[in-house]
Amino acid sequence: MSSHARSVKHGSFVIERLFNYDPGALFHAWTDPKAKARWFNGPADKWTEDVREMDVRVGGRDRLIGKFVDGSESRFEAQYFDVVPERRLVYTYDMYWQGKKISVSLASIEFVAQGKGGTKLIVTEQHAFLDGYEDGGSRERGTLGLIDNLGVALGGGDTRIPRS
Amino acid sequence: MDHDQLSSTFAALADPTRRAILSRLATGEASVTELAEPFDMSLPAVTKHLKVLQRAGLVIQGREAQWRPCRLQAKPMREAAEWMEPYRRHWEQRLDRLEDYLRETATKGARRPRQGRVK
Numbered sequence: 430m431s432s433h434a435r436s437v438k439h440g441s442f443v444i445e446r447l448f449n450y451d452p453g454a455l456f457h458a459w460t461d462p463k464a465k466a467r468w469f470n471g472p473a474d475k476w477t478e479d480v481r482e483m484d485v486r487v488g489g490r491d492r493l494i495g496k497f498v499d500g501s502e503s504r505f506e507a508q509y510f511d512v513v514p515e516r517r518l519v520y521t522y523d524m525y526w527q528g529k530k531i532s533v534s535l536a537s538i539e540f541v542a543q544g545k546g547g548t549k550l551i552v553t554e555q556h557a558f559l560d561g562y563e564d565g566g567s568r569e570r571g572t573l574g575l576i577d578n579l580g581v582a583l584g585g586g587d588t589r590i591p592r593s
Numbered sequence: 594m595d596h597d598q599l600s601s602t603f604a605a606l607a608d609p610t611r612r613a614i615l616s617r618l619a620t621g622e623a624s625v626t627e628l629a630e631p632f633d634m635s636l637p638a639v640t641k642h643l644k645v646l647q648r649a650g651l652v653i654q655g656r657e658a659q660w661r662p663c664r665l666q667a668k669p670m671r672e673a674a675e676w677m678e679p680y681r682r683h684w685e686q687r688l689d690r691l692e693d694y695l696r697e698t699a700t701k702g703a704r705r706p707r708q709g710r711v712k
Contacts, residue, residue: 442681446688450695458691464698468690534680552684 434560441555452515452540452548459518459538460485471495471503487512491520501527507536516540531562598650602673605649610634611642615651618665622655628663 448455458464462483470478470493479502480494491507504525511519518538524531539551605611614628629639643663646652650669655662 440680442684444681444684444688446692448692448695450699454695454699455691458694464694468687468694550688552688554680554684556680 436560438558438561439556440558441553444552446550447543448548448550449546450548451546452542455540455548455550456515469493471497474498485509485512485518491522504528526562529560529562531559533557533559598669599673601649602651602669605645605651606670606673608642608645610639611646614639614642614646615665615670618652618663622662622664624660624662626660 458468460483462481465483466478466481470476475498476495478493478495480492482490482492484490487509489509489512491505491509493505494502496502502525505522506525507520507522509518509520511517517540519536521533521535523533534554534556537551537553539549539553541549541551543549606615610632613631617623617628617631625636625640625643628643629636632639643652643654647654651666652663653666655664
């Protein structure tokens with residue numbers, strides 16, 4: 430990785446998905462700790478959670494630390510910048526792998542009511558990949574499995590979203 | 594995956610004629626003459642592009658028939674796309690799990706603050 434030392438590469442993407450559940454249900458799944466833990470995690474057979482902390486409010490922080498079966502550690506640290514219940518979450522997050530910061534990202538999650546009781550979820554992420562880790566470190570790990578623990582603490586926090 | 598393969602994949606894709614050839618091959622195999630048809634360029638020029646695609650492993654040329662059909666090899670491109678998009682892929686998997694979670698809790702009628710089910 431020496432040739433990549435101090436490099437920054439940028440990337441972004443948008444994912445849209447329709448759900449047959451209303452924005453309240455979606456928002457709950459993103460912001461209730463128990464709900465979030467059900468789906469926001471690494472692959473069950475390859476990854477175990479060590480630390481999960483959530484505080485969904487402007488200025489609040491999330492942390493998710495876990496280990497893969499090969500012993501490598503991933504760490505996700507997020508901070509919320511905008512929280513509008515059932516509408517929007519905006520947060521930044523740093524990804525660390527084996528203690529090295531590999532990316533800094535901005536994530537915008539939009540919950541758009543759609544038809545009768547449906548929701549269009551729009552996930553927009555903008556990344557600054559550091560020091561050659563635009564693949565999330567998977568080359569060094571030797572498997573794309575790392576990605577399963579990357580990024581993005583969706584939600585986190587309390588069922589009742591604190592207003593700030 | 595090996596970096597030289599990625600480099601040659603991206604280099605091969607960095608040309609509109611070669612991308613058009615790949616698009617054509619995505620619909621089925623074709624002879625060099627057929628591939629050359631839509632382009633305003635000589636057969637040797639098209640052959641040159643094909644050689645780049647072959648070296649990158651994106652296209653193979655059969656030997657079995659006289660017309661030696663060209664075929665798309667999707668794997669390197671798929672690998673290139675995967676290399677570029679781990680975060681997106683990660684998200685897609687997450688959202689699959691989110692969907693499973695919602696379906697499950699809707700079935701149980703558990704823990705959701707609102708009626709969200711449409712169907």
